[in-house]
Amino acid sequence: MILKFKNVSKTYTNKKVVDNISFEINKPCIFGFLGTNGAGKTTSIRMLLGIIKKDTGEITLNDKPITRNNTNCGYMPEERGLYPRITIYNQLMYFSELKGIRKKDADISIKYWLNKLDMMEYINTEAEKLSKGNQQKIQFILAVINNPDLIVLDEPFSGLDPVNTELLKNVILELVKDGKYIIMSSHQMNQIEEFCSDILILDKGKSVLQGNLKEIKDSYEVKVAEIITSENIEKYLKKLNFKDYTNIDNNYTIKIKSKKDGFKIFNLLVKNKIEIIKFELKKPSLHDIFIERVGK
Amino acid sequence: MRNVFIVSKFTALETFKKKAFKITFIILLLLIIIAFNIPNIINLVKNNTDQDDFNETILVIDENNLYEGKLESLNLMQLGYNFEISNQFKDDVLLKEMLLNDEIEAAINVTEDESSIILNYITESIGLTGNILVDGNIFTELYKIVQLEKLGLTDEEIIKINAPIIFEVTELGDGDSGGILAVAMIFSLVLFFAIYYYAYQVSSSITVEKTSRVMDTLVTSTSPKSIVVGKTLGIGFVGLTQVFAIILTSFISYKLFFPSDILNGIIDISNINPVFILVTVIYFILGYTLYAFIYALTGSLVSKPEDVQQAGSLVAIFVLIGFYLAYFSMMNPASSFNTIATMLPLSSPFSVPARYITGAIGLLDLTLSIIILLVSIMLVAYIAIKIYSSASFNYGTKVNFKTMIEMFKQKEN
Numbered sequence: 001m002i003l004k005f006k007n008v009s010k011t012y013t014n015k016k017v018v019d020n021i022s023f024e025i026n027k028p029c030i031f032g033f034l035g036t037n038g039a040g041k042t043t044s045i046r047m048l049l050g051i052i053k054k055d056t057g058e059i060t061l062n063d064k065p066i067t068r069n070n071t072n073c074g075y076m077p078e079e080r081g082l083y084p085r086i087t088i089y090n091q092l093m094y095f096s097e098l099k100g101i102r103k104k105d106a107d108i109s110i111k112y113w114l115n116k117l118d119m120m121e122y123i124n125t126e127a128e129k130l131s132k133g134n135q136q137k138i139q140f141i142l143a144v145i146n147n148p149d150l151i152v153l154d155e156p157f158s159g160l161d162p163v164n165t166e167l168l169k170n171v172i173l174e175l176v177k178d179g180k181y182i183i184m185s186s187h188q189m190n191q192i193e194e195f196c197s198d199i200l201i202l203d204k205g206k207s208v209l210q211g212n213l214k215e216i217k218d219s220y221e222v223k224v225a226e227i228i229t230s231e232n233i234e235k236y237l238k239k240l241n242f243k244d245y246t247n248i249d250n251n252y253t254i255k256i257k258s259k260k261d262g263f264k265i266f267n268l269l270v271k272n273k274i275e276i277i278k279f280e281l282k283k284p285s286l287h288d289i290f291i292e293r294v295g296k
Numbered sequence: 297m298r299n300v301f302i303v304s305k306f307t308a309l310e311t312f313k314k315k316a317f318k319i320t321f322i323i324l325l326l327l328i329i330i331a332f333n334i335p336n337i338i339n340l341v342k343n344n345t346d347q348d349d350f351n352e353t354i355l356v357i358d359e360n361n362l363y364e365g366k367l368e369s370l371n372l373m374q375l376g377y378n379f380e381i382s383n384q385f386k387d388d389v390l391l392k393e394m395l396l397n398d399e400i401e402a403a404i405n406v407t408e409d410e411s412s413i414i415l416n417y418i419t420e421s422i423g424l425t426g427n428i429l430v431d432g433n434i435f436t437e438l439y440k441i442v443q444l445e446k447l448g449l450t451d452e453e454i455i456k457i458n459a460p461i462i463f464e465v466t467e468l469g470d471g472d473s474g475g476i477l478a479v480a481m482i483f484s485l486v487l488f489f490a491i492y493y494y495a496y497q498v499s500s501s502i503t504v505e506k507t508s509r510v511m512d513t514l515v516t517s518t519s520p521k522s523i524v525v526g527k528t529l530g531i532g533f534v535g536l537t538q539v540f541a542i543i544l545t546s547f548i549s550y551k552l553f554f555p556s557d558i559l560n561g562i563i564d565i566s567n568i569n570p571v572f573i574l575v576t577v578i579y580f581i582l583g584y585t586l587y588a589f590i591y592a593l594t595g596s597l598v599s600k601p602e603d604v605q606q607a608g609s610l611v612a613i614f615v616l617i618g619f620y621l622a623y624f625s626m627m628n629p630a631s632s633f634n635t636i637a638t639m640l641p642l643s644s645p646f647s648v649p650a651r652y653i654t655g656a657i658g659l660l661d662l663t664l665s666i667i668i669l670l671v672s673i674m675l676v677a678y679i680a681i682k683i684y685s686s687a688s689f690n691y692g693t694k695v696n697f698k699t700m701i702e703m704f705k706q707k708e709n
Contacts, residue, residue, distance in 0.1 A: 049516050052686075068519060075516045081509025086310060097302045098517040142513055 001062055001149060002026045003048075003181060008057035010043050010205075017043045019205040020057070025183070025198070028176050032192040032213070033185040035202035036294055041185050042078070044202070045152050048183070049073050061150070074148035078155050078185070080139045084128035088119070088138055091127065092145060099146040106145070113141040116171065132159045140168065144175070151175065154185045169195075189287040199286075203294040213286070220284050225262040227252045228278040229269065236268050256281075299518040303526025307501065308533045321538065325545050332549035335558050353378045354430060355394070355403040359385050362406055362413060366442050370434070377401065377429060388418075395420045402429055413439055476567055480626060480650035486539075487580055488619045488646050494535035495587035495615075496608060498527055502595030502684075503604045511688050520685040525677070528588040535584060536577075567653045575662070576649040582669045583645025586676060587615060593680040596687040614642050622647035626654075638665050641672035 003025045010018040018040040025031050035041045046052045048059060050068035059066045083091050089110060096106035114120045117137045122130060127138065136159055143151055156172070157165050172195070176182060186192055192199065193213065200210040209216065227233070228251050237245060237254065242265070245254040256262050262281040269276055284292070311317055354377045356367050361383055370379040380400070394400045395418075405416040415435055417428055437458065444454050502524075505511045514523060594607040621643040625633040637647035638657060644665045651657040657665075 051515055073516070075513070077509070077512035077516075079509040079512060081505075081511065081513055083310075083505075083510055084508055085314075090310075094302070094306050095513065095517050098299055098514075098522075100298075139513070 001181060002060075003150065004058065004060045004063075005044075005048075006058040006060075008044070008047065008054050008059060010040075010047060010052070010055050012043075017205050018047070018054075021200070021202065021205075021207045022057075023198075023200050023207070023210055025181050028179045028181055029197045030172065030176060030182045030184050030195045032196035032199035033183050033202075034187075034189075034192065034199060034290060035185075038204075039202040039294070040205040041202055042154070045075070045154065045183070045185070049075055049152065071150065072146065072148045074143035074146065074151040076139055076143040076151075076153045076156055080132075080135055082127035082135055082138060085126050087124050087126055088114075088130075089123045092138070092141060095142050096145050101146055109145050109147070110141075113145060117141065117167065133161055133164050136160060137164065137168070140171075148180070150181045150183070152183045152185075155187070156184065157186070157188065157191055189285065189290060193286045201290060201293055208293045209289070216289065217283055217286070220289065221257070222259045222262060222281045223255065223284050223288070224282045225252075225254045225256050225265060226278065226280045226282060227254065227265070227269075227276065230275040230277065233269060233274060236272065236274075237265070240264055240268060299522035300526045300529065303518065303522055304528075304530035304533065307527050307530025311497075311531065311534045321541075324542065328542065328545050329549050329553070332546070332552075332554045335555050336553060351378070352401040353380050353399070355380045355382060355386075355391075355400045356406065357382050357384070357386060357403065358406040359383055360406075360408065362408055362442075363438060364442050366438055369438065373434070375430065375434070391418055404430065404435075406435075476654050477626065479568065480653050481623075483576060483653065484619070484622055484626065484646045484650040487576070487583065487649065488615070490535060490539050490580060491583045491587055491645055492612070492615050494531055494584055495591045495611075497531045497535075498588040499591035499595035499608055499611075500604050501527055501531065502592055502688075503598055503600075506596070506599055506688065515685075515688055520688065521681050524589070524592045524681050524684050528585060528592065532581065532584050532588065536581070539580065567655070572649070572653050575652045578666065579645045579649050579669075582666070582673065586641055586645070586669065586673050587611065589673065589676045589680040590614070593676075593683055593687075596680075596684040618642035618644075619646045622650065626650055635661075639668055641669045644669055 005021055005023050007020050007022055008018060009016060009020050021040075021044065023031075033041055033044070043052070047054045048066065050066050050071055050073075061071055064070065086094075092110045092114075093103070093106055096109065097103065101109065111120070111123075114123055117140070119134065119137055119141075122134060127135060130138065136156075140153075140156065143153065153172070156168060160168060172182065172184075184192070184195060196213055198211065199213050199216070201208050230250065232247075232250060233252065234247065237252075242254055242256070242261075245252055254265065256265075259281055262279075266276070266279055356370070356379055358367055358381065367379070367381045370381075386394075386403075391400075391403050394403070401419075403418040405418060407414045407416065413435075415432060417430075419428075422428070440458070441454060444457065449457075505514060590611050591608060594611055595604065598604055598607045618640070621633065621637045621640065623646075625631060625637040625647055628634075634647075634651065634656065637643045638651060638661055648657060648662065648665055652662065
């Protein structure tokens with residue numbers, strides 16, 4: 001299966017909300033879809049799901065244009081929404097039937113997913129009586145209940161406690177192993193770094209960075225040296241003319257221009273017989289890259 | 297089509313399951329049964345009261361014997377009270393004491409001046425309702441008899457002079473009898489409330505989906521057309537079931553409890569036949585569908601439940617215009633309003649069944665009216681579904697007419 005976005009644009013009331021974006025997903029993976037609020041992520045997702053029509057460009061799945069009817073997609077929207085006074089079973093059954101699943105198969109699927117996410121005890125509970133985290137898990141089930149090939153998850157972990165976050169992470173990784181294509185939108189960069197092989201960053205509707213996450217990070221120079229010592233080393237840093245650093249109990253984060261700068265510091269400390277507990281040269285995190293690309 | 301059925305089934309079942317719906321519905325049916333029993337309740341209370349009243353005394357003081365002994369005949373008239381006649385003056389202190397001791401219920405003091413007879417009704421308190429136990433006309437009639445007897449007239453002559461004048465109206469044109477018109481108005485009013493109430497439910501159901509953010513999941517699961525049409529059908533089915541149950545309960549209650557002679561001359565149900573019921577059901581379904589689509593549109597335009605009423609008020613004005621147009625045409629059967637009310641889709645659901653029962657509409661007008669209504673429904677449904685697709689994602693931003701046009705023009709898959 002190959003999902004392609006080619007030069008896709010969308011304009012609302014003279015405002016271009018998606019401006020000529022292109023990307024491709026050609027293997028089961030988790031694709032990170034990033035951007036600030038109002039960057040055009042949701043509009044892109046809605047075009048991908050066939051809910052709204054693009055103005056220009058092509059969105060294809062296996063070289064066939066995507067429409068609402070020919071795509072087996074699952075979607076977990078950013079704003080969670082369930083019918084407050086309807087039981088979990090009834091609403092899962094309703095949406096399953098709307099997605100074309102037969103009642104008997106839907107019943108099996110509902111029970112499978114409720115068991116998998118430790119939610120079976122709430123099967124006959126009204127949605128408004130569930131905690132926010134549990135409602136989120138139901139919303140996740142709604143996205144996967146019809147066994148879709150392509151799953152779009154918008155902020156899937158927000159509001160989940162660490163135990164449930166771990167549970168959902170494992171389920172998502174299992175889905176990738178099962179050959180699913182997952183597009184994940186999140187503002188939590190550490191989660192994107194942990195999960196995604198490829199990313200796309202949108203800013204004001206335009207793609208400002210995209211590609212393989214490892215390759216993107218490799219293309220960046222070392223920017224920070226993290227050093228922990230047993231004594232104060234500020235006089236050595238001043239001697240080497242490093243002024244941009246922080247020091248918390250001899251735990252130093254020093255801004256450097258290249259690996260060479262880091263080794264200069266290391267050599268000086270060794271020469272002066274300073275006890276070094278930790279020495280690490282770090283490339284910028286996805287968070288730093290994101291800020292650099294879209295931060296003002 | 298499958299999804300339209302799923303949405304309508306879900307909408308109808310979930311409405312039926314709601315506790316508030318069940319309770320309100322049961323209370324409504326009970327109220328109908330009670331309403332049809334009101335004459336029986338009144339009779340029961342009246343009989344008890346009548347029994348008590350015969351034990352109550354009204355004192356009539358005719359100090360100057362102006363009625364010349366004729367006041368005794370009050371006790372022969374079965375007026376529900378015992379009249380005690382006295383020719384002796386009684387002052388207010390004594391009368392007050394008699395009233396407070398419940399010896400008398402009221403007193404009437406008969407006096408005269410130069411030109412008239414004065415009846416002074418004395419009671420403990422007249423209350424907010426101004427309840428006077430005796431009709432003063434009886435005293436007037438009685439006084440006339442006393443005076444006529446003085447002229448030496450016989451009883452037959454006196455009866456002839458006092459014979460009541462009855463004014464009757466006979467309609468020989470195509471006009472309707474009052475009884476049928478009353479039935480027509482009742483049906484028109486029921487259709488107005490039913491159509492308005494159930495169509496409004498579509499609006500509030502859509503807004504609930506928007507505010508609870510189910511909309512995002514819903515529109516990715518099925519098409520806007522399936523949602524709007526399914527919801528309209530689902531709530532329409534609930535409405536039809538409820539209206540049918542209300543009419544059935546009313547009919548059974550009428551047959552079982554309602555005194556058959558009480559509405560003689562007021563309501564004439566002789567024209568209610570299966571064809572009229574069919575016309576009424578058709579116009580309920582079509583009228584509801586038209587307004588439901590308009591309400592679906594307004595429901596999708598708002599994001600907060602508190603805005604539903606404001607957005608719906610414009611539609612409410614349309615419904616009211618439609619109803620009053622139908623009402624005025626009923627009041628003036630010869631007016632040209634009738635053609636407008638019959639053909640205008642906003643008013644025809646309230647007007648046509650009423651005109652049909654009064655025999656004031658021909659088959660051609662009826663067919664034309666249904667065709668216009670059907671075409672209007674299709675047009676409104678098309679616009680409502682188109683705007684719903686874009687408006688359902690609009691949260692927070694107030695929608696004006698210009699935005700609506702833009703939403704209508706918006707491309708959709």
